[in-house]
Amino acid sequence: MRTPAETALIERFEREKSSLPGAKDARAAAFARFEKAGLPGRRVESYHYTDIRNLMRSVAPEVPVEGELIHSQHVGVEGIPVVTFANGRLQSASGMIGAAKLEQLDAALLAGAAELGTALGAANDAIVDINTAFASKGAFISVPAGEKASLHLAFVDHHDSAFAVHSRVVVSVGAGAEVLLYESHEGPDNLPYQANKVVELLISEGAKVQHIRLNISGNKALALSTLAASLGADAELMSLGFTSGAETSRHQVFITYAGENAKLDLRGTTMIRGRQHADTTLVVDHAVPHGESRELFKTVVDGEAQGVFQGKIIVRPHAQKTDGQMASNALLLSDEAGMSNKPELEIFADDVVCAHGATCGALDENQLFYLMARGLPRADAEALLVEAFLDEALDAVTHEGLREALAERVHVWLSARKVA
Structure with missing residues (x-):
């Protein structure tokens, strides 16, 4: 039996699908997968600890923003140009910021300049499928080969009643380019809202990307976010997520190695209290030989809050000489605090060096x-x-x-x- 939220999403897609910008085939395929599977609940292994089907009983409306929203001063960093997204929509016009070219997502999709899902590889996820089906707000950002760029993507969510935000940012990094990408996510306290945001990174051969994500969403938010990255040969990605906001948050990361000798340094810091619930789930897919990955996640839990870490390293049969190391460490500051750790290795090659570990304890x-x-x-x-x-x-x-x-x-x- 479908939930009211599932029914509402199906009805909405039927109403809007003909007017959504571009990517018709990708949208239809994504929504067909969602319609078959429904919202993920505890029976879906990767959502066992975060039951979205139960948490999302209804679908809040998406609302436009009147006027201009400005990010809070305490999330700004001097020297990094700011690009603001108001309820998911890029506020500035298309253009250049240094070496980076920005385009409204809907315009880029209509022109065929951007595609949806390229960075996801073999990943299959219902929340991402919903985002893909409805994606029209966000940006397509491209950095040419050999250039350097720094950007602060400031996501500011706001309304005076319950609302929802879907946004998609696709970033294409040319060969040998160097990019610093900083995301901040903030929203109102004491107001329930739903956010489903996806960032795709297409990192070409020899490019280097440093990606920082700050989640200080409102204290009643259901904040769902996804980072999907494809690493070309000799590419390097360092990504760190910092979470202290939202009543319930889930940040998932899908990494696909598309070229040999790529390096990944994936880190996370979570600080939660009260009755917050924060889930970090990641899949690192070593699909080619000679890949290196490091995953280090730190979680601090106080009050009655609940932390979740699920991490999986996959080594495909032909991905020999893979080096993958994963660790999750949690610190519980109260007797009622809880942490669920689930690191995994799926290794189908025999010449690899892989390990994982998890710890959980008090001061x-x-x-x-x-x-x-x-x-x-x-x-x-x-x-x-x-x-x-x-x-x-x-x-x-x-x-x-x-x-x-x-x-x-x-x-x-x-x-x-x-x-x-």
């Missing part, structure tokens, strides 16, 4: 005693240990301003904990 009382014996109040001692726990993941950020901005988000979270 070390001996370390706390040492710090408190030297005059630190317990709250300050705990904060110092939490910061040290997270540093290993955050150290991968080489841009000084971004590193400071993320350190400030850690400080803000810990300061609120002291007050509470």
